[in-house]
Amino acid sequence: MNKILEVNNLSKDYNDATGFNVHLLEDISLEVTENSITTILAPAGAGKTSLLKILSGIESLTSGQIKINSANQRVVYIPSKPSSFPWYSVKQNISLVNRDDEKIKSIVEFVGLEGYEDHFPDNNSVGFRFRISLARALAVEPGIIILDEPFSKEIKPVTLQRLYELLLALKSKLGITFLLGTSNLSEAILLSDEIYIMQKEPGKIIDSVQISFDNERNVELMRSEKFIDYRNKIEELLKNQKEQSLSNITI
Structure with a gap:
């Protein structure tokens, strides 16, 4: 499959209100495959929103490279609200x-x-x-739709299920490519073809996991043995990192 988006060694620094230099993002590298849902799983404060805004052209990077390998260069960013x-x-x-x-x-x-x-x-x-x-x-x-924490806790479970189904249908039936940012592990496993795990201080990618299911994806899949295996695998990766860095991941 075509790698529609390639990010290599992306870093971001900025000066806060006191003039102190903050090293927000460090050597971020990732790939987004065409007609897929790729997810960045990150705790609050990791710089996920800044990363997604940089990839959509809203914010600038300090160093690194972003390459879109498609005739369609349009990237649309949908914020958390x-x-x-x-x-x-x-x-x-x-x-x-x-x-x-x-x-x-x-x-x-x-x-x-x-x-x-x-x-x-x-x-x-x-x-x-x-x-x-x-x-x-x-x-x-668009060539890519970027979603930043799109599924609010205010959304009712029945509505949330329908929105999950809508996203999956847009990918499978219309061939839409998504890059999703979330702190919800179960949501990431259900929707994603690949998950990049991000830590904070500074924000950087620590691992990635390919996700594949034989059955159609729906909320019932969350009870399956394979889903639980993926969750256990990622939980183990999270446990191996500093508790401070990944404490806000929703399991």
Whole structure:
């Protein structure tokens, strides 16, 4: 499979409010395969959000190399709090980036917003607003969609399951490539083709794990022996690191 994104020896330094130099990210190297879900599993404070913003072009790096091996260079970043314009309807939010009515119609149907085209996001759930952000990202026809902690704890379990299924369907049926940042281990195993494990102070990749299942991915898979084996393997990797660095990983 084509490596759509390659990151080599990426580092990030910055000066804080007191002028102290902070070494945030150190020698980050990773690859994202086309038509996959690649996950960065990291504790709070590891610099995961800064890394994802650098990869999406929002923030600058200090050193290293980022290479996109695709004719489609568009990278869309969706922050942890889904962003949409509350004074615009669902359809209007999407039409800000693509005015093709047929395209909008097909996207709305795929992300589960059919019948809600004239609804406004401000009065709806986090899951609803996430679908709008995802629809707007798809309307740009991106090469990669970067998701930073997209699944809030506020989202109800039933809704969360449907959003997992939506992400997996976008990958399998539309060939969308995702780079996901999360601190939730079970979520990472369920969704990912590969997981990069990141520690903090400074933030760096300490290991990676390829994930593969024979059966269709759904929440029932979490009870399977293979899922539990993956979880045990990654938990062991986490235990071998400094407790301080990985204490905020959600098992």
